[in-house]
Amino acid sequence: MTACSGEDGKQAGGPGGPGGPPPPVTVATPLIKPIVDWDDYIGRFEARQSVEVRPRVSGYVERLAFKDGSFARAGELLFVIDPRPFAAALASAEADVLRARASAQLARANFSRTKTLFEQNALSRQEFETDQATAAQADAEVAAAVAVARQRALDLSFTRVTAPISGRVSDRRVDVGAFVTAGSTPMTTIVSLDPIHFVFTASEALYLKYQRANQAGTRPSSRIAPNPVDIRLADETTYRWRGHMDFVDNVVATGSGTMRGRAVVRNPTGFLTPGMFGHMRLLGSGAYQGMLIPEDAVVTDQTRKAVLVVGPDNKVAQRVVELGPIVDGLRVVRSGLKASDRVIIAGVQRGRPGTPVQPKQGKIVPP
Structure with a gap:
């Protein structure tokens, strides 16, 4: 009984016990500093440019000049279509040019003689005008032959199918010996990698918040300003990818009530791949004076948050608060707290509303 009485007496006389001194706690006023809000989104990376490579002339594939999945620069050779029929067509067209020029030279010489005789009144006007028209027609035939030769030269150059943009090439869709049709047969696809787009959707509520902030002049709209974004991948814990907004859609989707947005991210190493998911945070407000407290100072009262x-x-009192995001490791308090309040930041479990405590002055600093 003596042992039990001694133990009970220790509890009764201990800090916070009946008849004992008030329990010690550490208090500090909220940290006041300029902060900005960041809004979180989940989205997907998309290629800024995506091109399906198709031939511009019909023919048989003679050679493949790339490795499936490799990186190609704009203008780099991908396929070769058998050039022999096009080389023969070009040679024929060039011969037609020579023939047309010879005919034109003869027509001009005839017209020159006709003109001299006409000026001497030794030839009728009808013969003069006939030779004049013949010379003009011969010149036109030269121009037409040159145009055909240029087209044949283009066709020959189109037998070398090159990368239209710089980017990652997919696998080949045709093999050597396959017949491809101009403008119809898909040969491969190529997507650009640097820079790369990050596409996401925002709720109508957030869109309205941005619109009102733009009207108030506290945060410019992403339609007119390259607001910054930070992105982390599924296996990353920090936002290491930097980018900026470059597009906001012009309608709110009626089915989902969301607005589509897009950011541009530098990707010099090609690590980011179209189709990958990411977590993005977008600048959500202008700078304002915010109150910050440690996360450990927040207690849960059923469904409410309080400090x-x-x-x-x-004596201890409870304040129901509205919390914001975490900034520099501290929790933002949007409402329910005053800058002069002494918040319990250590020994929270020893504080009970309405009971006295022994406050020890502390200071809130980022962890």
Whole structure:
């Protein structure tokens, strides 16, 4: 019984016990500093340019000049279509040019003689005008033959199918010996990698928030300003990818009530791949003076969030608060707390609303 009485007496006389001194706690006023809000989104990377490579002339594939999945620069050779029929067509067209020029030279010489005789009144006007028209027609035939030769030269150059953009090439869709049709047969696809797009959707509520902030002048719209974004991948814990907004759609989708947005991210190493998911945070507000407290100072009262403060009489009181995001490791308090409140930041479990405590002054600093 003596042992039990001694133990009970220790509890009764201990800090916070009946008849004992008030329990010690550490208090500090909220940290006040300029902060900005960041809004979180989940989205997907998309290629800024995506091109399906198709031939511009019909023919048989003679050679493949790339490795499936490799990186190609704009203008780099991908396929070769058998050039022999096109080389023969070009040679024929060039011969037609020579023939047309010879005919034109003869027509001009005839017209020159006709003109001299006409000026001497030794030839009728009808013969003069006939030779004049013949010379003009011969010149036109030269121009037409040159145009055909240029087209044949283009056709020959189109037998070398090159990368239209710089980017990652997919696998080949045709093999050597396959017949491809101009403008019809898909040969492969190529997607650009640097820079790369990040596409996401925002709720109508967030879109309205941005619109009102733009009207108030506290945050410019992403339609007119390259607001910054930070992105982390599924296996990353930090936002290491930097980018900026470059597009906001012009309608809110009626089915989902969301607005589509897009950011541009530098990707010099090609690590980011179209189709990958990511977590993005977008600048959500202009700078404002915010109150920050440690996350450990927040207690849960059923469905509400609250903090414990110590009044002038050193008694504990509870403040129901509205919380914001975490900034520099501290929790933003949007409402329910005053800058002069002494918040319990250590020994929260020893504080009970309405009971006295022994406050020890502390200071809130980022972890």
